[in-house]
Amino acid sequence: MPTVISRLFSVESLIKPDRRLGPLPGTKDAYRELLHIALPSVAEMLMVSLVGSIDTMMVGRLGPEAIAAVGLTTQPRMLLLAVFMALNTGVTAIVARRKGEGRREQAQLTLRNASVLILIIAAILMIPSIWAAQPLMLLAGAQADTLADATVYFQILALVLPINALTMAICAAQRGIGNTRITMVVNIVANLVNVVFNFFLIEGNWGFPRLGVAGAAIATAIGFTVGLVLSILSIAHRDSFLHLKLRASWRLHPDILRSIVNVGGNAALEQVAMRIGFFVFARIVADLGTIAFATHQICMQFLNITFTFADGIGVAGTSLVGQYLGKKRPDLSVVFGKISQRIAMIVSLALLSVLIILREPLVAIFNTDPEILALGSQIMIVVALFQPFQTSSVVISGCLRGAGDTRYVARIMLMCVTGIRPLASVLMVYVFHAGLLGAWLSSLLDMSIRVVCVYTRFASCKWFDIEV
Numbered sequence: 001m002p003t004v005i006s007r008l009f010s011v012e013s014l015i016k017p018d019r020r021l022g023p024l025p026g027t028k029d030a031y032r033e034l035l036h037i038a039l040p041s042v043a044e045m046l047m048v049s050l051v052g053s054i055d056t057m058m059v060g061r062l063g064p065e066a067i068a069a070v071g072l073t074t075q076p077r078m079l080l081l082a083v084f085m086a087l088n089t090g091v092t093a094i095v096a097r098r099k100g101e102g103r104r105e106q107a108q109l110t111l112r113n114a115s116v117l118i119l120i121i122a123a124i125l126m127i128p129s130i131w132a133a134q135p136l137m138l139l140a141g142a143q144a145d146t147l148a149d150a151t152v153y154f155q156i157l158a159l160v161l162p163i164n165a166l167t168m169a170i171c172a173a174q175r176g177i178g179n180t181r182i183t184m185v186v187n188i189v190a191n192l193v194n195v196v197f198n199f200f201l202i203e204g205n206w207g208f209p210r211l212g213v214a215g216a217a218i219a220t221a222i223g224f225t226v227g228l229v230l231s232i233l234s235i236a237h238r239d240s241f242l243h244l245k246l247r248a249s250w251r252l253h254p255d256i257l258r259s260i261v262n263v264g265g266n267a268a269l270e271q272v273a274m275r276i277g278f279f280v281f282a283r284i285v286a287d288l289g290t291i292a293f294a295t296h297q298i299c300m301q302f303l304n305i306t307f308t309f310a311d312g313i314g315v316a317g318t319s320l321v322g323q324y325l326g327k328k329r330p331d332l333s334v335v336f337g338k339i340s341q342r343i344a345m346i347v348s349l350a351l352l353s354v355l356i357i358l359r360e361p362l363v364a365i366f367n368t369d370p371e372i373l374a375l376g377s378q379i380m381i382v383v384a385l386f387q388p389f390q391t392s393s394v395v396i397s398g399c400l401r402g403a404g405d406t407r408y409v410a411r412i413m414l415m416c417v418t419g420i421r422p423l424a425s426v427l428m429v430y431v432f433h434a435g436l437l438g439a440w441l442s443s444l445l446d447m448s449i450r451v452v453c454v455y456t457r458f459a460s461c462k463w464f465d466i467e468v
Contacts, residue, residue, distance in 0.1 A: 014338045021331045034316050034339050037178045042312030044184035049308045051191035053301040053366075058198045059216050060366050064294040066213055067367070069149035071297035072140045072286065075279040077157060080129055082271035084118055084165045088172035090264030093404050095176030095242075096319050100326020104241055111173045111235070111242055112249075113256045118169045122162035129158035140279070141286025141293075149213040156217035164224045170231040177241050178319045180312075182234045190227030194219050266406035270413045277417035284425045285439050291371050292436045298366045299379040299440075302355065303386060309347045310391035313340050314398025321402035330464045337399040337458060341392060348391040355384035375436060382440040386447060393451040396458050405463035412453045421446035 007013045011027045025033070059066045091114045098107040129136075137150040157164075167190075171183040197219030204210030211218065235244045285296045317340035324332040355362070359380035363373055397409050424445055428438030457463070 009342055011335055011339075014335045015331050019331050019334070021329055024332075024335065030335060030339055031343075034313075034320060034336055034343070037180050037319055038313045038316035038340070038343070040180040040184040041175070041315040042309055044180065044187045045308035045312045046305065047184075047188045048191050049301075049305045051195055053305060054195055055198060055216060055220070056297065056301055057366055058195075058202050059213060061203065062212055064290055064367065064369065064372070065145045066149060067294045067297050068290050069142070069146040069213055070153055070216065071293060071300070072137060072142050072146060072150045072282075073154045073157070074297075074300075075275060075282045076136050076140055076154060079272070079275035079279055080125060080158070080161065081164070081168075082275045083121060083125075083268060084168055086268035086271045087114060087118060087121075087260060087264040088168055089267035089270075089401050089406060090114075090260040090262070091169060091172045092176040092318060093263050093322050093402055093406075094259055095173045096178075096322030096402060097326040097404075099177045099241065100323035107173070107177070108242060108244060108248075109253065110256055110260065111170070112244060113252055114169050114173070114260055115166060115244075116250060116252060117257060117260070118165050119162055122165040126158055126161045129161065130155050133158065139283070141283045143286075143290065145290065152214045153217040156214065156221055160221040160224050163221075163228050167224065167228045167231045170235060173242055174231075174234065175315050175319060176322065178316075178323070179241075180315060180319075182231075186227050186230040186234065189230060190223040192223075193226045194223030197222050263404050263406055266410045267401065270406065270410035273410065273414040273418040277413075277419075277421050280418075280422040281425055281439070281443070284422070284429050285436065288429065288436055288439075291369070292375065294367065294369075295363075295372045295375045295379065296436055296439075298363055298372065298376055299383055301366065302362060302380065303383050303390075306348075306351045306355070306383070306387060307390060307394065309351065310344055310394035311398075313344045313347070313391075314395045316340060317395055317399040318402035321399045322404075325403060325464075330461070333399075333403065333464075334461065337396070340395050340399065344391040344395040345388065348387040352384045352387040355380055355387070359384070378437050379440055382437070382444055385444060389444070389447040389451050393447060393454055396451070396454040399458060400454060400463055403463040404466040405457070408457050408463075409454065412450055412457075416446045416450045416453075420449060 009027065011024050011030050015024070056067060056070065059070050091110060094110050095107045098104075098110065133154045134147070134151045137147055137154060140150070142150045167186070171186060174180070174182050198216055199205055200208040201211045201215030201219050209215075234240070235242050237243060286293050317337055320336040321333040324330065324336065360373060360377045363376035363380060367373075400406070400409050421442055424442035425439045428434040428442050432438060434441070
């Protein structure tokens, strides 16, 4: 047994001797290096996701309609944020590479250019998003009982889009240099502020006005603002690798922007493809009615929570793959990519067990409606089955992004999320009348195909020579 475990987890077994370009780190040191970046990132994302779930619980006290209204805004908001997530993929990959190369000034210049570009785009998108909120919510599947709340919620968050976008950019750069503790503090504090103001504003506690769903949106906006203040403070220290001086040149450099767009452009295709696919999927589920959509939204909370483990480990993979490519050690990029996969697989098997055993009590945390409990217990089994596929896909995709191989990841997202998932969902829901369970099984099909594709790409090592 020790031999089998050693072969599976030891550093020596993760890279063939003929592919080694230098000495390998010890197994304990390698796992410690990855976990040093991954654990704060997992803690950050887990806390953010848990707070999002608490947000849903607090809104859930207003009834299934309120849960559905907030849920309807999710994919339109994520579609709006897709361009920023894409650019931030470029920021993370480039800053990680510059960190590995030891080029501090270039890393700082990258962040300055990205910040200006992102603020310009956010300002342009903010006004039409507020103006077109109601038609967009109708397109998302809002019904008469959810339209007003969904529209107000979306408009308030669109108003603070520049604040949210700039915070995301700074945190993306910090992740690139492996400084995940800072991003953890920024996002945890911001989300705790969100929860506190949820308590005040949703039901009007302690003399505050009772604003319902609008109060939840205002609380989120306040949390975003706190997050921006903290993220700016994180780059104010002169000793930090990322230090932005107000007196430094903020002129846009075409070569820097070209690098960001070259990596981020493919990531933009990935994000848009993914968000369109998720939007269409959510729209199909919305046709199943308020109870089904509320159940879907509750189960999505658990999928999002479990996603944080994979995403946090994936951040470490992204950072280390990029840094070691910058140090001209692609062999160690492979090693750390495989270490991240193995850690993620262990976590996914543990999550699978918990979700199956506790599926009904977990759903009951959000709502005790008998129909929601019955349907939610079925969907939670699918959520559990998602785990090995989701963690592997997210982690390996993160490693490929760290190498700058965003074009391949984008193509896979376009094929699976924008193509296979919606088509399979249409068949399951409208043709075979399999309801919400059928829709979720369609998602599982998409995820299983996706993980095979990205694993094959990573194993091919074709991403070694990509320049960023």
